[in-house]
Amino acid sequence: MTSLSRRSFIAAGAAGLAAPVFAQQPGHEQHGGHYERLNQPGRIGKPELAASQNVFDSPAAKAANPGRWQPKALLPLPRSEMAWATAYDDRMHIVGGYGEQRTDRAYHHVYDPKADKWNDGAPLPQGANHVGVAFLDGRLYAIGGFLEQNRKPHPRCFVYDPKTDKWAEIAPLPRPIGSAAIIGLNGLLHSIGGAIGDTTESKTSVNWHRVYDPKADAWSERAPLPTARDHTGTLPIGNLIHVIGGRVDSFHTNSNLHHAYDPATDKWAPRNPLPTARSGHGAVLYRGKVFIMGGEGTNRVFGQMEAYDPASDGWEQYAPMLTPRHGLGAALVGDAIHVAGGGPIMGGGVQSAVHEAFSL
Amino acid sequence: MASNEVRAEDFGFIYLDVDDPAIAWLAYRGLISSSDITPANPGNISWFSTKLIKRGLSSTLEREGKFEGVRQKSFKEKLSRLSSLYTFDNVETAREALKNLGKFNSENLVSIEPADQDFRREIYDMQWIDNFDLIGIDAAERYWSGENYPEHPLPEALLSGRFWILGTSVRKRAYRTIQRLDPKALAVLELARLAAHFGSNLGAISPWLRKEGETIIVSQVINYDEKEGLEVFQRALGEHRKNPEFPINWPDLKPLKGSKEDKNLDDLFKVPDGRLFEHEFRVDKATELAQTIQNILLS
Structure with a gap:
């Protein structure tokens, strides 16, 4: 691990001083200049537009114990459009995305929950946004991503070893892709859905499902996702892979579809759909349930926290996010869901350093 | 483009x-x-x-x-x-x-x-x-x-x-979609095309919702009747005899020619597997979406 940058240290320290537990109502976000515009340097407060775009109502039944959110150490700098985060050995890794007026950042921040601090990991060899990330057998994989604002995907793939803090390049994807969901399961890495297109007009969701075998350093094809989409919430539960929500081409057309894939049969099956259709959200398995938070829609940034119980195939709503965001990094670290960074308003115009954790 | x-x-x-x-x-x-x-x-x-x-x-x-x-x-x-x-x-x-x-x-x-x-x-x-x-x-x-x-x-x-x-370009791509998913259905698809030309409803496809328990299924129904299919086939043969230029996709209709006894009827009149077209979903009863769907089902 490289040493802390000066900026990381200051940001983490400031958060440590200002860490009271906020009231558990939506909208009580961390204060101060924790945001930055993509087109203008300098920290700003939360944009006023967020108040009119934030939504919290869920049609799902309320859970008996709604849980609670707490502010945590701010990210070293405002970021968004990472799309995902991943965790291993009690550390959350957030890779790539927008920040500091560029859309192809190579940032790699690693969160240590015991110290409530962010460290700098070795930067991604190819900066990009919407990079698919997942751990498989103790190594972090970073797959594809967009080189421009939510467009122009590249095919390069990398693997990171936390022990040596080094990245290595692996076999590229057969075709470039961005915002694909990446899952490590049973020795294989699955790349599911995603989007292609070099321009905003031509951007299209795809149903591709490819599998990377680290032993062979090769990609192969599996049964495609039943409905093409990207910016999904995807995660393994037991031996199945669940793909929840996402967008069909655009966040104007968000999907509530929920499918489960069985690698043993190479087949997809429908599951109870997401109560609030959205994309650019987080999906984290916590105490046996899948928690979905954040996301983006037309003039909407979702704060709803909805959880799926695989045992009952049912959904419940929990305490909404303090600071609704999309294009965020979310992962289970210790016994809490950590959600860091993301955009507080529709689109990629503003990034945030906000970091909050949810626990029951 | x-x-x-x-x-x-x-x-x-x-x-x-x-x-x-x-x-x-x-x-x-x-x-x-x-x-x-x-x-x-x-x-x-x-x-x-x-x-x-x-x-x-x-x-x-x-x-x-x-x-x-x-x-x-x-x-x-x-x-x-x-x-x-x-x-x-x-x-x-x-x-x-x-x-x-x-x-x-x-x-x-x-x-x-x-x-x-x-x-x-x-x-x-x-x-x-x-x-x-x-x-x-x-x-x-x-x-x-x-x-x-x-x-x-x-x-x-x-x-x-x-x-x-x-x-024709979109219809060519449409043909390839069916060819890829269910090639045995191509004979009936060709009959459906000819039927539309003759003003028959044979092979017409339409979407509808139905409810099975708590699950709502959006289906597409293909109107098909074997007897009517044979009538369309015979009429197409007649048109072709009168005018050899009358467009018929003979390779696709080939399974329908010759002795029926030699062939499996299920293969001859293969309508696509409905599961290719169906989509199951559920909605929360309390939502406006549920109300919309209920209105459609009852209308």
Whole structure:
């Protein structure tokens, strides 16, 4: 691990001083200049537009114990459009995305929950946004991503070893892709859905499902996702892979579809759909349930926290996010869901350093 | 790249997603109908609504439910968006909708023309729908009133009736979709195409919703009758005898020629596996989406 940058240290320290537990109502976000515009340097407060775009109502039944959110150490700098985060050995890794007026950042921040601090990991060899990330057998994989604002995907793939803090390049994807969901399961890495297109007009969701075998350093094809989409919430539960929500081409057309894939049969099956259709959200398995938070829609940034119980195939709503965001990094670290960074308003115009954790 | 088979002077324009097997079937058959003219059947639904359901676009469908509520209350004589065809009367608007909405594929734009004289066409401004989240229910009132949106109106055309699908490039891709998914169905598909040419309803496909317990299923039903299929086949042979140029895809019809005793009837008259076309979903009973779907199922 490289040493802390000066900026990381200051940001983490400031958060440590200002860490009271906020009231558990939506909208009580961390204060101060924790945001930055993509087109203008300098920290700003939360944009006023967020108040009119934030939504919290869920049609799902309320859970008996709604849980609670707490502010945590701010990210070293405002970021968004990472799309995902991943965790291993009690550390959350957030890779790539927008920040500091560029859309192809190579940032790699690693969160240590015991110290409530962010460290700098070795930067991604190819900066990009919407990079698919997942751990498989103790190594972090970073797959594809967009080189421009939510467009122009590249095919390069990398693997990171936390022990040596080094990245290595692996076999590229057969075709470039961005915002694909990446899952490590049973020795294989699955790349599911995603989007292609070099321009905003031509951007299209795809149903591709490819599998990377680290032993062979090769990609192969599996049964495609039943409905093409990207910016999904995807995660393994037991031996199945669940793909929840996402967008069909655009966040104007968000999907509530929920499918489960069985690698043993190479087949997809429908599951109870997401109560609030959205994309650019987080999906984290916590105490046996899948928690979905954040996301983006037309003039909407979702704060709803909805959880799926695989045992009952049912959904419940929990305490909404303090600071609704999309294009965020979310992962289970210790016994809490950590959600860091993301955009507080529709689109990629503003990034945030906000970091909050949810626990029951 | 949009097909150069689309001409500005054509009657109307529609996007047909021929990667969807049901749309591929109707596109190759060459005729598309609004669901309000299909035989009375609770659960009839438009192709556009079917697409929203298949893609899980619940927010969009809920918004459609709100527009339908206003129509039923104050504009009952107007065509319903839940059962009519969603089209454009102007090719430039069709292309602009592609640019603005990003949910259509330019390669799927085709021209259409009425198959019958008694069609209906109503023009509305889609900007009211796109801006519904900002304006609220007043947007629906103004939409159904036929008012133009103040800034940059974008007219769309709701159609009721049967319409021929023009051009061949989209239909070629449609054919390949069925060929890839269910090659044994190609004989019946060719019969369906010939039937449409003869004015028969054989092989017509239409979407509808049905409920099984708590699960709602969007299905597409293909109208097929073996006896009628043979009649269409015989008529096509007769036309071919009179005019050898009469277009028939003989390789696809080959399984129907020769002795039936030598063949498995199930293979001869293979209608595509309905599971290719079906999509199951569930909705929370308390949502507006559930209310919209309930209205369709009971209407």
